[in-house]
Amino acid sequence: MLLRIARRNLLYDRRRFAASVAGVCFSVMLVLVQLGLFTGLAMNASQVIDHNPGDVWITGRLTRNFQWGQPIPRRTLVVARGTPGVAWAEELIVGWTQVKHPDGGMQQLEVVGFDPASRVGAPWSVVAGSLEELAIPGRIVLDRTAAAKVGPFALHDYREAFERRLRVAAITDGITSFTTVPFVFGSLATVRMMTGYVGPDETVYVVAGLEPGASPAAAIAALRARLPNVDVFPRAEFSGRTRRYWMFETGMGIGFLLTSALAVAVGTVIVGQTIYAATNEHVGEYGTLKAIGMSDAALAAVVVGQGIIAGGVGSVPGSALGVLVVGAIRSHGLEAVLDPRLIGVTLLGALLTCGLAAAGSVRRVLRLEPALVFRT
Amino acid sequence: MSPRSVLVLAGVSRRYGHGATAVTAVRAASLEVGAGEVVGITGPSGSGKSTLLSVMGGLLAPDTGDVTIAGRSLRHTPPAQLARLRRGRVGFVFQRFNLLKALSARENVELGLRLAGFGAADAAARVADALARLGLTARASALPCDLSGGEQQRVAVARALAPEPSLVLADEPTGSLDAANGRAIIDMVCAHAHQHDAATVIVTHDLRVQAAVDRLLWMGSRSSASRTCRASRSRPKSRRPTSARCGSTSGRW
Numbered sequence: 001m002l003l004r005i006a007r008r009n010l011l012y013d014r015r016r017f018a019a020s021v022a023g024v025c026f027s028v029m030l031v032l033v034q035l036g037l038f039t040g041l042a043m044n045a046s047q048v049i050d051h052n053p054g055d056v057w058i059t060g061r062l063t064r065n066f067q068w069g070q071p072i073p074r075r076t077l078v079v080a081r082g083t084p085g086v087a088w089a090e091e092l093i094v095g096w097t098q099v100k101h102p103d104g105g106m107q108q109l110e111v112v113g114f115d116p117a118s119r120v121g122a123p124w125s126v127v128a129g130s131l132e133e134l135a136i137p138g139r140i141v142l143d144r145t146a147a148a149k150v151g152p153f154a155l156h157d158y159r160e161a162f163e164r165r166l167r168v169a170a171i172t173d174g175i176t177s178f179t180t181v182p183f184v185f186g187s188l189a190t191v192r193m194m195t196g197y198v199g200p201d202e203t204v205y206v207v208a209g210l211e212p213g214a215s216p217a218a219a220i221a222a223l224r225a226r227l228p229n230v231d232v233f234p235r236a237e238f239s240g241r242t243r244r245y246w247m248f249e250t251g252m253g254i255g256f257l258l259t260s261a262l263a264v265a266v267g268t269v270i271v272g273q274t275i276y277a278a279t280n281e282h283v284g285e286y287g288t289l290k291a292i293g294m295s296d297a298a299l300a301a302v303v304v305g306q307g308i309i310a311g312g313v314g315s316v317p318g319s320a321l322g323v324l325v326v327g328a329i330r331s332h333g334l335e336a337v338l339d340p341r342l343i344g345v346t347l348l349g350a351l352l353t354c355g356l357a358a359a360g361s362v363r364r365v366l367r368l369e370p371a372l373v374f375r376t
Numbered sequence: 377m378s379p380r381s382v383l384v385l386a387g388v389s390r391r392y393g394h395g396a397t398a399v400t401a402v403r404a405a406s407l408e409v410g411a412g413e414v415v416g417i418t419g420p421s422g423s424g425k426s427t428l429l430s431v432m433g434g435l436l437a438p439d440t441g442d443v444t445i446a447g448r449s450l451r452h453t454p455p456a457q458l459a460r461l462r463r464g465r466v467g468f469v470f471q472r473f474n475l476l477k478a479l480s481a482r483e484n485v486e487l488g489l490r491l492a493g494f495g496a497a498d499a500a501a502r503v504a505d506a507l508a509r510l511g512l513t514a515r516a517s518a519l520p521c522d523l524s525g526g527e528q529q530r531v532a533v534a535r536a537l538a539p540e541p542s543l544v545l546a547d548e549p550t551g552s553l554d555a556a557n558g559r560a561i562i563d564m565v566c567a568h569a570h571q572h573d574a575a576t577v578i579v580t581h582d583l584r585v586q587a588a589v590d591r592l593l594w595m596g597s598r599s600s601a602s603r604t605c606r607a608s609r610s611r612p613k614s615r616r617p618t619s620a621r622c623g624s625t626s627g628r629w
Binding site for chain 2: 001004005008009011012284285288289290292293296369370373374
């Protein structure tokens, strides 16, 4: 009965209800798009870490993100390999280089060097060519999206960096960087040559895999004890550290969150106003309900129910629109990720927010004096 | 207090405002309304009739005195318990019907029953019965805005009476109706009182209602010295109105 009263009160003024639903729909869509972009960027920032099979990352002191690693002594690799609980360890060189555009000018690229034999740190979506060829110095892997920076290229084309010719041995698809600077993968030797600042006795990261059944905490403690001049992180921690740096410390993600907050605020105000107007219009009826014995809890449920109904009706098309827009964004090569959990949380948040938006009206109804029924 | 008294007011007073601007709406009113008795209250506008009705229904707390409904004192009763008492024992009829405009006639009547604690199936049967007796079956799905004034008031009366309350409080129930509809409403309320032993208080200026009630009380104007209810006419219980006087033109209630 309460739900029926709530629904009927809302639908009594269909135009106002439609405006409220449209407001919620727009807000939910905007929130999903912003959160999708935020999540996409955050995941993009740590994608190389997340695709790596290593359990532990050993980095230079105070390394705050994956992209800006600092050289560390290469003997770190040997020490890591000899540490109890460590099954394997490989090095990874991450840095920056300048590649000459065929039409002239230099373009910056982010380089990732790995051991082609172990494939730890190798690119994960190869669509043409072979990673085997990377064992030969001067061979690289480029992502399709790099064409915008280094000019259109095909398999076995050449590009030039540090006056050395680099042959495209494989092409990946979808390994893009949120920095808009393309990734280029190569062997450790090739990448050392391309960066120019990582010496033969240096590396940038050591990635270690733990023995099955080994305690991660114990292995990490042992690594820290043996390697006091570097930082040792579990993979998830280094991944999160990288995401936090880019999204919050640089302020890059704040804009998305602020826009989401603004969308939530707009939706809340629209629903709040609608419910308040509907409450004012039906205030005599609430007085009647109170007079004939409806409890305060039931009255509050009627008012909050209206907010939740408006939220529910607006959220469903809003979510569908959000998914469509995020899909369109992805089709244009931009990073945006919407997983079902995010949609679920947004829907739940929308319902909760719309219910809360009705709270002001609940107060008004609960303060009504039931005796007003004899004065109107 | 008579064992058959459903409503008892003992020295009830109610003031509005404070200090020099305070107005005493009801002063030391005492009244007993027995089961099956229909009491009319009349008096000039502003004499405190609606305030008295609010106090009787537990909608307004008196400043002094006490109200007892079916043996239960309302003094110091928390609002939640008052609400429970109202939905179980008190039926309200208003001058302007006070139907929920987004609900159909059927749903408005059902609302009263569901609030009174009737289950869905029982309520549905009672709603159908009530609407049939009021000649509103064909109009059951209509919204209040699509009903005439008389139809709306019949729906409002059905909402108040269908749960069979032991106390019915009506404020100018015929005030917005033409003669025929007004007569029908009076008959329904009186018939319910007599058939279900419901104590009924009707605030009215309508002479037809005044003629139909068992007892008529007069409330003086604000300037009068005494604001207490005074009986201006009373009819002995043995001379309770017959169906001809207070009967129903639309069948038994």
